[in-house]
Amino acid sequence: EPEVTQTPSHQVTQMGQEVILRCVPISNHLYFYWYRQILGQKVEFLVSFYNNEISEKSEIFDDQFSVERPDGSNFTLKIRSTKLEDSAMYFCASSSTSGATGELFFGEGSRLTVL
């Protein structure tokens, strides 16, 4: 069964360092998302991406964050200068139809620990 894959599964970084989290969405999907989940809390929307541009972003997704689809398969989330509060599980998701259906396929997540 096709799935969303994410790397790395866990990254530990020093505060102020740049981090890139990578995702390979399901191959025929056109809509891509990043969500995050701080330990023990609910899942929060960060950004949606379609047709090579951001379609929606949350207030969490400030200037320190950026997304890119550098080729036909990868979808990346970059955090320019990490802060302690960026420590969380980051989930990539994709959808074959507009996200307005809510039917997203999530990856297993990348755990980011900022020291």
Place this chain on the structure above:
Amino acid sequence: GQQLNQSPQSMFIQEGEDVSMNCTSSSIFNTWLWYKQDPGEGPVLLIALYKAGELTSNGRLTAQFGITRKDSFLNISASIPSDVGIYFCAGLGNFGNEKLTFGTGTRLTIIP
């Protein structure tokens, strides 16, 4: 911002029991969904509801979209060990809005 509150926060049940959990919001959502998250994994979609009043089943799972569009419930019948996990409701607002708002979660534990 929009908030989805789930209750109960956690449940401890015996295998074979039925489970009921619900989700309420102070604002209207046009689509309600229920996701399940196993430890160390991402959320997996269980059921999607698109019309107020809609009642939908998926195997042992049944969910309803409240008439007011401000609530939803999820029932699981005859629970089994693999039902253990965290159940999240999620809502979508206006048409074309792509931001899923997740609830606070209900953690289900099955006592052997």
